[in-house]
Amino acid sequence: MRDARDRFLRxxxxxxxxxxxxxxxxxxxVGPQFSQWSNEEIDWDALGDIQTMGAPSLESxxxxxxxxxxxxxxxxxxxxxxxxxxxxxxxxxxxxxxGTAWGVIAGYVGGRTDNIMMRLVDILLAIPTTLVIILxxxxxxxxxxxxxxxxxxxxxxTMARIVRAQTLALKNREFIEAARAGGxxxxxxxxxxxxxxxxxxVIVYASLLxxxxxxxxxxxSFLGLGIxxxxxxxxxxxxxxxxxxxxGTLWQLLFPLFFYVAIILTMFFIGxxxxxxxxxxxx
Amino acid sequence: MSVLNVQNLCVHFDTxxxxxxxxxxxxxxxxxxxxxxxxxxxGSGKSQSFLAAMGLLAKNGSASxxxxxxxxxxxxxxxxxxxxxxGKDVGMIFQDPLTALTPxxxxxxxxxxxxxxxxxxxxxxxxxxxxxxxxxxxxxxxEKRLNQYPHELSGGMRQRVMIAMAMLCSPKLLIxxxxxxxxxxxxxxxxxxxxxxxxEEQGTAVALITHDMGVVARMCDYVQVMRLGKFVEEGPVDxxxxxxxxxxxxxxxxxxxxxxxTHPIKVQSTPNLLLxxxxxxxHFPFKVGGHLxxxxxxxxxxxxxxxxxxxxxxxxxxxxxGxxxxxxxxxLIRLIEPTSGDVSWLGKNLTQLxxxxxxxxxxxxxxxxxxxxxxxxxxxTISDSIAEPLRTFRPxxxxxxxxxxxxxxxxxxxxxxxxxxRYPHELSGGQNQRVGIARAMINKPKLIICDEAVSALDVSxxxxxxxxxKKLQAEFGMSxxxxxxxxxxxxxxxxxxxxxxLGRIVELGSSTDVCxxxxxxxxxxxxxxxxxxxxKLERSRERIRLTDELSSPLDPKAFLRFLxxxxxxxxxxxxxxxxxxxxxxxxxxxxxxx
Numbered sequence: 001m002r003d004a005r006d007r008f009l010r011x012x013x014x015x016x017x018x019x020x021x022x023x024x025x026x027x028x029x030v031g032p033q034f035s036q037w038s039n040e041e042i043d044w045d046a047l048g049d050i051q052t053m054g055a056p057s058l059e060s061x062x063x064x065x066x067x068x069x070x071x072x073x074x075x076x077x078x079x080x081x082x083x084x085x086x087x088x089x090x091x092x093x094x095x096x097x098x099g100t101a102w103g104v105i106a107g108y109v110g111g112r113t114d115n116i117m118m119r120l121v122d123i124l125l126a127i128p129t130t131l132v133i134i135l136x137x138x139x140x141x142x143x144x145x146x147x148x149x150x151x152x153x154x155x156x157x158t159m160a161r162i163v164r165a166q167t168l169a170l171k172n173r174e175f176i177e178a179a180r181a182g183g184x185x186x187x188x189x190x191x192x193x194x195x196x197x198x199x200x201x202v203i204v205y206a207s208l209l210x211x212x213x214x215x216x217x218x219x220x221s222f223l224g225l226g227i228x229x230x231x232x233x234x235x236x237x238x239x240x241x242x243x244x245x246x247x248g249t250l251w252q253l254l255f256p257l258f259f260y261v262a263i264i265l266t267m268f269f270i271g272x273x274x275x276x277x278x279x280x281x282x283x
Numbered sequence: 284m285s286v287l288n289v290q291n292l293c294v295h296f297d298t299x300x301x302x303x304x305x306x307x308x309x310x311x312x313x314x315x316x317x318x319x320x321x322x323x324x325x326g327s328g329k330s331q332s333f334l335a336a337m338g339l340l341a342k343n344g345s346a347s348x349x350x351x352x353x354x355x356x357x358x359x360x361x362x363x364x365x366x367x368x369x370g371k372d373v374g375m376i377f378q379d380p381l382t383a384l385t386p387x388x389x390x391x392x393x394x395x396x397x398x399x400x401x402x403x404x405x406x407x408x409x410x411x412x413x414x415x416x417x418x419x420x421x422x423x424x425x426e427k428r429l430n431q432y433p434h435e436l437s438g439g440m441r442q443r444v445m446i447a448m449a450m451l452c453s454p455k456l457l458i459x460x461x462x463x464x465x466x467x468x469x470x471x472x473x474x475x476x477x478x479x480x481x482x483e484e485q486g487t488a489v490a491l492i493t494h495d496m497g498v499v500a501r502m503c504d505y506v507q508v509m510r511l512g513k514f515v516e517e518g519p520v521d522x523x524x525x526x527x528x529x530x531x532x533x534x535x536x537x538x539x540x541x542x543x544x545t546h547p548i549k550v551q552s553t554p555n556l557l558l559x560x561x562x563x564x565x566h567f568p569f570k571v572g573g574h575l576x577x578x579x580x581x582x583x584x585x586x587x588x589x590x591x592x593x594x595x596x597x598x599x600x601x602x603x604x605g606x607x608x609x610x611x612x613x614x615l616i617r618l619i620e621p622t623s624g625d626v627s628w629l630g631k632n633l634t635q636l637x638x639x640x641x642x643x644x645x646x647x648x649x650x651x652x653x654x655x656x657x658x659x660x661x662x663x664t665i666s667d668s669i670a671e672p673l674r675t676f677r678p679x680x681x682x683x684x685x686x687x688x689x690x691x692x693x694x695x696x697x698x699x700x701x702x703x704x705r706y707p708h709e710l711s712g713g714q715n716q717r718v719g720i721a722r723a724m725i726n727k728p729k730l731i732i733c734d735e736a737v738s739a740l741d742v743s744x745x746x747x748x749x750x751x752x753k754k755l756q757a758e759f760g761m762s763x764x765x766x767x768x769x770x771x772x773x774x775x776x777x778x779x780x781x782x783x784x785l786g787r788i789v790e791l792g793s794s795t796d797v798c799x800x801x802x803x804x805x806x807x808x809x810x811x812x813x814x815x816x817x818x819k820l821e822r823s824r825e826r827i828r829l830t831d832e833l834s835s836p837l838d839p840k841a842f843l844r845f846l847x848x849x850x851x852x853x854x855x856x857x858x859x860x861x862x863x864x865x866x867x868x869x870x871x872x873x874x875x876x877x
Contacts, residue, residue, distance in 0.1 A: 003704075174658040181618055182672045182722070183645035192671075196662040279662075 007277040014273025017266035024262060028082045036061030037072030039079045040230040045070075056251050065251040067237075068244055073255055076232055081259045083227055084214045084234040086144075087151065088263070091213035094152030096206045099159025100198065106160070107167030108190055118164065121157050129154045129216070130223075137225045147226055151213055162205055166198050199278045207271020211264040234260045284354055285312040286455050286488040287336070292348035292358070294328065294335045294512075306332045307512040308348075313456065318482055318489040320503030320520070322496060322535070324741040328512040329492045333458050337373065338365045353455060371401040374449030378461040380441035384433040390417075390444055391429030397451050416447040420477055438604075439470035446477060453485060460492045467603040467768060472812035472826060475502055494741060496539045497814025500524060500821040508532045520818045538746035539816045540775040542798055555594040557729060557762050558615070563588045563624035565607070565614045565786075584610045585621075586786040586842070587858065592730070597756070597763040599777030599794065601770050601809070607786035608766045612732045615764075616648045617641060629729075646676045649723035653735035655715035659707040665718045666703045669693065672726050688725065695758075696721045696751060713744035717751070724755060732764040737772060749776055770813050774798050779867075782806050785842055788861060792868030802870040804845055845873040 008014060056065040056073075064073035106117040124132070133150040140146035170176065171194065179189050218235015220226035227233050234256050241253030294306035306328040313319045323329045335346035336358065350358035352372060357365065369375075377383040385393060394413040398404050404412060410429070417425035420443040433441055442462065449457055459478060463471035479502055482489050491502055499506055499520065506523050508516040508531065516529040527533045566581035585607040592598050602608045614621040617633065626633040628644065636644060649672075652658035659668050669689050673680060680688070690700060696717040707715050716736065723731050733752070737745040753776065756763060767773050773780055773794070780797040782790040782805065790803045801807045804827070811827045839855050849857040859872035 174652045174654055175660045177613075177618060178650070178652060178658045178719075178722070179660075179671065181616060181645065181648075181650045183642045183675045184671060185642070185675075188675075193660050193663075197660070199662075 004277045008273055011273040011276060013269050014277075017269040017273075020262060021266045021270070024081065024259065024266075025085070028078055028085070031078040032075065035063075035072065035075045035078065037075050039071065039075040039232075041072065042070045064255045065249070067240060067252055068249075071230075073237075073252065076237065077234075077255050077259060080232045080234045080237050080256060081263070083231065084217065084260070085263065087147065087217045087233065088210035088213045088267075090148045091151040091155055091217075092206045092209040094148070095155035095159045095209055096202065098152065099156035100163050100195075100202055102156065103160040103163025104167050104190060104194060104198070107164040108171055108186075108194065110168075110171075114164070118161075121160050124154075125157050130219075133216075133220055134223070134225060137220070142225065142228055144227075147217065147220070150220075151216060155209060155213065159202070159205060159209070162201060163198060166201050167194060170194055170197055196278075200275045203274045203278065204271050207267050207274070210267045214260070214263070234263075285314050286353060287313040287490070288349075288351040288354075289332070289336060290349040290351075292332055292335060292346065292350065294331050294340065294344060294346045296341070297343045297345075305344075305512050306335065306346075309507075309509075309512075309514050311507055311514070311517070313488045313490055315455070315488055316482065316486040317505060318479070318491060318503045320499040320506040321490065321492045321509055322494065322499055322506060323509035324494055324535075324743065327509045329509045330460050332509075333460065333490065333492065337369060337375070337458075338362065367401070370397050370449075370454075371452045372455050374452075374454040374457045376442070376445050376449050376457070376459045376462045379465050380438060380445050381433065383445055384441060386433055389430055389432055390436070394429075394444075394448050394451060397448055401452050412451065413447070416451055417444070419481075420444075420447045420450075422447075438466055439474065442466060442470075442474050443477065446474070446481070450481060450485070450487075454487060456488045456490065457481075458490045458492070461494070462491070463498065464493070464495070468770070468812040469603065469808055471498075472814075473828070475814075476826075478502070495814065496524075496536060496742070496816035497821070500816050500818040501814045508535070524816065524818050534743060536816055538743045540746070540749070540769075540771040541815055541817075542771040542774055542810060542813045543815055543820070544775075554596075556591060557594045557596075557629065558592040559627040560591070560615060561589050561625045561627070563611060563614055563626070564622045565610050565619060566622045583786050583842075585614060587624075588783070588786070588788055590781060590788070590791065592762055592764065594729070595756070595760045595762060596779070597765055597777045599773035599780040600764065600766045600783060601768065601773050601780060602783035603768060603809075605785075606783040608768075608783050609734050610786075611783070612650070612734050612764060612766055616645070616650065616732065618650075642675075646672075646726050647729040648732075649726075649728040649730070650732040650734060651716070651719045651723050651736040654739055655712050655719055656707055658719055659715060661707055664704045664706055665698075665710065665715075666693070668707075668718060669721045669725055672722060676726055689721075692721045692725050695755070696724070697747075711744075712740055713748065716740060716744075716748055720748070720751065720755070724759070724761075727759055728761055730762045730764065732766070734766045735768070736765075738767060738769065745772070752776065770798070770809055782809065784844070787842065787859070787871065788869070789845070789871040789873075790869065791861070792865070792870075796865065796868045800865075800868075802864050802868070803873055805873075845871070848874050 056063060062072050062074065064077055067073055067076065102117060106114045132154050136150040136153060137146055140149065176189060176193055179193055184192070214235060217226055217233055218239065221233055221236045227236065237256035238253065238260060241256060244252055290310050292306055292309050293304065296303045296305055309332060311319065321329045331340070334340050335344070336350045338359070340346060346358060348358060349356060352368065357368060391410065391413060395409045398409040398412060414425055414429060417428060422428055422440060422443050428436065436444065462478070463474050466474060475498065478489060481487060491499070493499060503520050506518065506520050507514050508523070508529065510531050516523060516527065516532045523532065524536070527536055563585055564583070564587055565585040566583050568579040569582040570577045571580055588611055590598065600608045600611065610619060613619040615626055621634060624634070631644070633641070633644060659665070666686070666689050669692060670685050673685050673688060690703070693700065693702070698714065698717050698721065702710065707718070710718070737748050740748060749772070752763065763776070765773060765776055777794045779792065780794045781788055782797065782803070784805050790797055790801065790806045797806060798810060801810055808827045811824065815821050815824070840850055843850050843855070843857065846857070846859050861869040861871055864870050
């Protein structure tokens with residue numbers, strides 16, 4: 001493991017992205033201290049003339065300007081970035097844990113167990129994702145927890161499939177047979193030989209999943225089922241900003257978009273770096 | 284004028300680790316009708332030099348020097364003019380016949396493509412020409428084969444198709460790059476005979492690239508020994524084999540195990556029975572028929588094999604691919620559950636043991652696999668891999684004691700202590716196989732099964748590993764079950780040899796008896812097919828040919844291949860019995876015809 005850390009530290013792009021991500025997190029945590037407005041307050045002065053009064057300026061205290069309703073975009077972007085980060089991380093973490101466990105068990109045990117488990121995944125995949133999410137949110141009510149559960153519930157399916165396919169390929173490799181011949185128990189084989197060899201694929205897929213989670217969250221929010229006002233997410237802010245682009249209030253799009261792109265890019269590079277670091281062939 | 288004239292050829296590769304010189308200033312000539320052998324171990328640059336000559340180098344490679352084909356300079360000439368030569372004036376045969384044929388094209392289509400590019404034959408003419416060549420390389424039912432896909436043909440058959448394809452335009456030069464390495468010995472013998480016949484009939488010059496000194500002895504007139512990108516020795520075959528002047532050539536010749544060599548036999552004072560296998564059968568269900576009405580037929584991979592193994596003894600198991608030798612080994616230690624039969628191990632019946640007892644028994648039953656890379660976990664350092672059996676069977680050890688034991692074992696198998704934290708891909712094949720052996724040896728087991736443990740290695744490495752196994756056996760007194768397709772290797776290390784054919788024993792006896800006095804026609808054919816690295820002896824030997832290739836174990840008649848009288852009398856289910864022709868020498872019942 002120390003070895004892997006050293007290799008990760010040598011990857012300059014990944015380290016730079018870690019730094020950027022760290023700065024974003026710091027911004028989310030410390031930013032509100034500097035904000036002169038809260039994310040719910042409406043600046044009635046600015047409301048009348050968003051284009052000039054609502055533009056980003058240091059004097060008015062609207063560092064990032066205001067949105068269409070005269071709310072401070074700085075405070076709202078901080079709040080939205082936090083939400084999106086949480087959604088992305090928790091959603092893909094759920095997919096990671098549930099999907100990997102499900103896929104490894106199905107693939108490694110094989111036979112009838114595999115058949116039953118994978119047919120279940122097929123059935124769930126056949127139901128439109130949006131429908132599942134809407135159902136869960138309606139039954140459980142609109143809340144952060146319900147949103148995470150709903151996103152996690154649909155995202156692990158593809159992961160399970162990928163992991164199962166990888167496990168199937170791995171379990172017939174000679175080194176697994178060698179371990180079995182050496183008396184290593186089946187559970188130990190899974191933990192010591194299968195899982196570490198799955199890391200590469202799983203990590204890369206999980207890092208791709210984070211932006212996907214952020215996107216689906218914004219879609220749900222658009223339907224009015226996700227995060228509700230006054231809370232917001234980057235997806236929702238971008239959608240609003242894109243809607244008002246034509247009125248010359250471009251900052252409403254650019255600030256949230258900057259954070260969104262920054263998060264997604266850093267995630268890609270960190271995922272890449274992790275995969276390389278965990279693969280001893282790159283030493 | 285020589286067909287191919289290579290002067291001062293150098294090949295460089297630009298890699299991220301700097302420039303690698305893989306071929307350094309080599310020159311050679313091939314005359315019309317001559318067969319030049321280029322011998323060397325993997326990585327010596329023997330294939331690269333020919334790829335460079337034909338302009339087939341990888342993108343980061345560059346070649347300098349001069350290559351003349353029939354007096355015409357071809358090195359580094361544009362692809363369009365090279366394309367006119369490839370396939371027409373120069374034919375190439377590659378090592379792996381499955382990957383060298385396009386899987387989705389029928390044999391006929393692939394062959395006519397070559398003609399289409401180089402000649403103006405009409406379609407029916409081209410087809411006739413292809414058929415003609417398929418018949419010349421003696422493919423049975425040639426007409427039918429034209430409409431078959433590559434996967435429908437066996438390995439030997441595919442290699443014949445490759446040869447036919449290479450010969451279609453009657454090239455002046457045939458480049459054969461390890462043409463028989465992937466084939467069984469009996470098939471290898473036939474393919475080699477075919478190439479030398481074509482060479483005589485057509486006057487084609489042949490460049491034979493190989494690592495096998497025996498093949499060179501059989502085929503070549505002139506030989507070049509290549510090492511690290513340079514020729515270290517050259518000369519007519521007879522003189523090189525008789526008086527090898529360079530140290531490396533001597534080493535290569537010495538490393539080749541010879542089937543006609545004699546070995547002192549270990550005398551065992553008290554034969555102590557270790558393993559007694561009785562009537563082992565492994566059948567796999569095999570689906571035949573359509574999807575809806577498929578029925579399952581047992582594929583008899585191992586069909587009633589019985590043998591014993593004494594303490595400290597080495598039993599060799601020989602057979603061609605598909606004869607069930609690996610399946611038998613895995614069934615013995617229950618990596619595959621045997622369908623029926625008993626394995627008695629130190630008085631216990633292994634097949635009856637429950638899971639825990641079996642795990643305990645595995646401590647004394649270890650296996651070394653064929654592919655040294657595939658049998659090691661790529662994400663574990665080699666010391667972790669070696670230590671794994673210790674963690675399983677001796678969990679009471681502290682990590683320090685474990686490290687010391689691993690270090691000690693690495694020492695014994697000849698691995699440097701500095702390699703402790705390396706990963707398998709950073710080591711060579713031979714070193715990885717040492718890791719595999721160290722892992723098998725670390726708990727000092729009573730039996731080690733070597734499943735083709737040296738087949739993937741170069742001859743000199745192979746000799747070292749065999750030496751190591753013998754040394755370890757002398758030191759720890761374990762028994763060995765040595766499985767290989769190569770009879771000469773098996774003979775080198777085994778006390779007794781068992782020959783398998785389609786899952787049944789055809790001959791079992793002491794290694795000298797079986798190799799010098801083979802009683803069964805299959806064993807005879809097998810032995811006569813093994814090339815001996817001695818050109819004079821090799822040319823004078825008479826070969827016993829099996830007329831057809833290894834048949835499918837799904838065909839019940841295949842089992843009676845050597846007992847056709849029973850097929851004639853319609854006793855298809857008859858099982859040939861083993862009879863003792865000399866003390867300890869058993870031979871399966873057979874008719875006196877081949």
